[in-house]
Amino acid sequence: MNIHEYQARAILRDHGIPVPEGFVAETPGEVRRAAEEIGAQVVVKAQVHAGGRGKAGGVKLASTPAEAQELAGAILGMEIKGHAVRKVLVGPAETIASEAYVGIVLDRAQQADAVMVSPAGGVDIEEVAATNPAAIMTRRIDPRYGLFDHQAGELGRFLYPEAEKAKQARSAAAILQKLYEAYLGSGATLAEINPLIVNGAGEVLAIDAKMNIDDNALFRLPQIEALRDPEAEDPAETAARAAGLSYVRLDGNIGCCVNGAGLAMATMDLVKHYGGEPANFLDIGGSSNPAKVVAALELITADSAVSSVLFNIFGGITRCDDVARGIVQATDSFDLQIPITIRLTGTNQAEGLAILARRGFQALSDMDGAVRAAVELGG
Amino acid sequence: MNIHEYQARAILRDHGIPVPEGFVAETPGEVRRAAEEIGAQVVVKAQVHAGGRGKAGGVKLASTPAEAQELAGAILGMEIKGHAVRKVLVGPAETIASEAYVGIVLDRAQQADAVMVSPAGGVDIEEVAATNPAAIMTRRIDPRYGLFDHQAGELGRFLYPEAEKAKQARSAAAILQKLYEAYLGSGATLAEINPLIVNGAGEVLAIDAKMNIDDNALFRLPQIEALRDPEAEDPAETAARAAGLSYVRLDGNIGCCVNGAGLAMATMDLVKHYGGEPANFLDIGGSSNPAKVVAALELITADSAVSSVLFNIFGGITRCDDVARGIVQATDSFDLQIPITIRLTGTNQAEGLAILARRGFQALSDMDGAVRAAVELGG
Amino acid sequence: MGIFIGGDTKLIVQGITGRDGSFHARQMIGYGTQVVAGVTPGRGGKAFDDAVPVFDTVAEAVAETGANASVVYVPARFAADAGFEAISAGVELVVIITEGVPVADMLRLLPYAREHGARIVGPNCPGLIVPGVCKVGILPGNIVAEGPAGIVSRSGTLTYEVIDCLTKAGIGQSACVGIGGDPIVGTSFVDCLEAFENDPRTAAVALIGEIGGTDEQVAAEYVSKHMTKPVVGFIAGRSAPPGRRMGHAGAIISGAEGTAAEKVRSFQENGIAVAERPVEVADLLGARL
């Protein structure tokens, strides 16, 4: 799950990390009032689940409340990488003596969380990693022991190596310890501050914050689940999640309904292989519940770009008769205007085929043939 | 450091453990008002740093506020194992369906914290261990992983094995997890609930609570250090701590001032070996600061039972000249009425002896001889 | 005999009285797996299907039955603890079928397993099967056949698809291992490749990967450096967009990392023939047997 910058900042602040004050606003008028409250130059930042906001014009500096209001008018409602901006964060424009990057991220290859820091902050850290890897220091965290003080201290000194910046180095070390607490306490797989600045007064402050949350951890973190912003997510994906489906909308025309994530990806790939374009990723999961099939078909057909529906079911735990029942239920309850191709094999295959045959559906038993047929039918 | 029952209960409650309400009172009138507030039968319990309160008459049941006031009048001011009762805890008298024991304790031999539980609660757990060890289940905690849920679950079921008490077993498991959090968060070396009861409504409640705190952890737990009750401690020991000395008052007449805890114990033992009785344990520590010697001598001589003072200094880091200077300073600043025997050897021994000789003190170089002399002088 | 499991596997089913646990316990028993005990806290003393003793704790189950493996069907919030319990009790192999286990739980469980010399397979995996001998997990027993092909995969039904193609093509399997679709899993491709390389019954291996992470690349290097047996590969998710989780928690392209193209290239550079379509796995493997 993604959360907004302003939410991540609040989490960091709750863990004792120094974050400048900020106001969330949904209208230009609110932005003006926030800027008046701050009483100084402000930054207005789009709150969307997408990177590259600055380049897209979603981050602006305003000298007066009136200017802030005007700029917010432009930012609110704009689209950044397909995400409509509905909220902005308004905060004081800090004087910046230096910018650093600090982040904690799940390192899959090392099977551990890792802290990364770089004195080259304010830019994309992947770019720094590619062009100037010596400017990054990384330390693995042993989850049994946590981030050691000496690790945090070394990372802090890497950011601020000058003897006269010993205070900033200690601040950064303390911030890293708190960032790891915030990361753990939020079920995060990414928590980064970019930039971490030294301001004119020599204080170390977190200006921007980003956190990604492990969906699997949400069941025990209701306070984090509550940060979910349904407005910032695709309504179809929200509906899919509510129905217990795993769904990702894509740009094509072949609607896919598959059991199992790996098979669903392989089905999309095969659609493409045979010249089609998948309209979605959709995994109905392992359990065979006809209601899920109905919900899946509703989701797929709600996408007006879909011109052909493909079912690819390899029954293991999923029972073919249940899927067939779901298809029958769905086509009973609404008028399917587009062709449907069904591949059904595995557990209770014969029963499933019989149920479908009774309604005039003919099912295929091999994946390749079904995908080819669906692509052809999609035109 | 010891804390009072009412303080330990507050810590447990802060960690989400169900603890019945309770009021701390220092006068019979306050006890009466607390009993009126509770509006039911109450228990009045002496708050002292000593076990065996019940046997000593420090725990009483009262049916009416007037009776509570009367009983409190008897309890407040009584002495339990040398500790004057200055506070009582007043709480509702719970109906008790069953009593259990749960505790977390530092297991020195295993170098780990251990959870101990017993369905035989409300009595001394050491007695249960001696007479009915099968009634105790113990599980070690790996500090890197914490108390596992399956361990807590098993311990809970050991307390409440009956199928119809599955709810109580789960409650107890949850309480154990919270107790471990409270233990860790308080720098404890002991945290026990005895008894943990099931009340008439089937709820599992912590009735009595006891915690011992690792003195070494207090530097990072100011909120725990703030629980220290100087009134409940020996004023001489409080003064010693403030002066950076390690001091324990004993019953004898030979005041001992030693550098190093092991040597201080060995000195006491030797006093006893030669027929004397040590008046105290006193370790001035490793650093050689004349001010500490002055404070030590003040402490020792403030005890009117002391009839002979013995210095036993083996200089390592401690420098004999510094100790000698301290002795001179102390005897300059107040009039020492009792004989003093000095054993001084090791680092800067010659300088130390010279300083003492100038003031007419003669020092010995062997421990046995010094102790024998001090015992003789003590009469 | 077998990969991680075999005829000497004595299995505990953790969560045997649950909906999934009971269903699959019966399937495993039906396949011939020695299911020696079930564990459901608070249900100790009963017998599952009048045949398998149920215990409150894994420690009791091990003490009473000598079990050496366990399979976990408990809900996600209890899954890692079930693993800790099994390892504490001396179980050597813990297969976690459960989907939805927090990554942070796995990061703590895996070092515990290492400390105790235990192996975790999964989570979010279909388990293992050695055709004709033993099945631990949920892989359908009816689609496999005995033979020389080792299968290792991050997914479930896609693996069934490939197995089915192989069986229909007359290529039986020495063992099939589903390592799971999560970002952090206990047993890696390399662990399985090493086991297949050392398994006399395996003649060639199919490696079914997908987008996300770099396990396939690490596996490809291992194949090139350490394996004598032929390996063929398949990567799911060539058409997946970056930054989106494709069902599996681990199936996500992060920045430039974890793309299918990168994995396919790594396979090809390290001598692993890559199938374009699932059914081609059978062709490629057949040509190498």
Added chain:
Amino acid sequence: MGIFIGGDTKLIVQGITGRDGSFHARQMIGYGTQVVAGVTPGRGGKAFDDAVPVFDTVAEAVAETGANASVVYVPARFAADAGFEAISAGVELVVIITEGVPVADMLRLLPYAREHGARIVGPNCPGLIVPGVCKVGILPGNIVAEGPAGIVSRSGTLTYEVIDCLTKAGIGQSACVGIGGDPIVGTSFVDCLEAFENDPRTAAVALIGEIGGTDEQVAAEYVSKHMTKPVVGFIAGRSAPPGRRMGHAGAIISGAEGTAAEKVRSFQENGIAVAERPVEVADLLGARL
């Protein structure tokens, strides 16, 4: 040669620029210990006394100097972390002199040391000395003499007292180890006894115990079962009251456990002659050499 330290010990002083660290670094250098590096975070690049290079981290110190041991003089709140750092850097022996380290910190540090095959001595200990060869810690070098007696003790100055008695009685020492007065220490009596038993330069051992815990009883059983060399004992705290901490955090009688009487009895039952007075240790040991 030596017990845990010897001529090949290349020592790092953690906290070398502090008051205690600098004083004792000079003492150790003066005694002939190879002090190859100091560590004080933020002070890297300087030289201590124009002779010993100072580094920001233990890892750098090890990389540059090949150090294999470290002694910790940092304040209590940083002591355990200093241990973690030294172990992470590959140091094999970490001697923690610092007093006042929280027990909870030690409970976490010790498994880390075990995982990495490192030894912790202390905390709250005077360290070790191999007379004439190497000294790590704060034991005064001027009171020891080379000879056949191994000394192991939970305390500081009481150990000096015993060493002094031995030296004055003409009995030199093979090594003296102060294991520390805290309830949880990294190296036990048994660890030291085993090392003395295997050390060809040691002919007999003096074990200086005190009230609190059961280490002395465990040691006594070890002596009776595994040692061929004579051991004599002394227990401090015979006159200590129960329930009161006698200076050392570990010197406390809890309930019926940890009394001097119990320890003396355990010594006697296991063939360890017990001195009544410190000076008698020399008599008992002398009679056994």
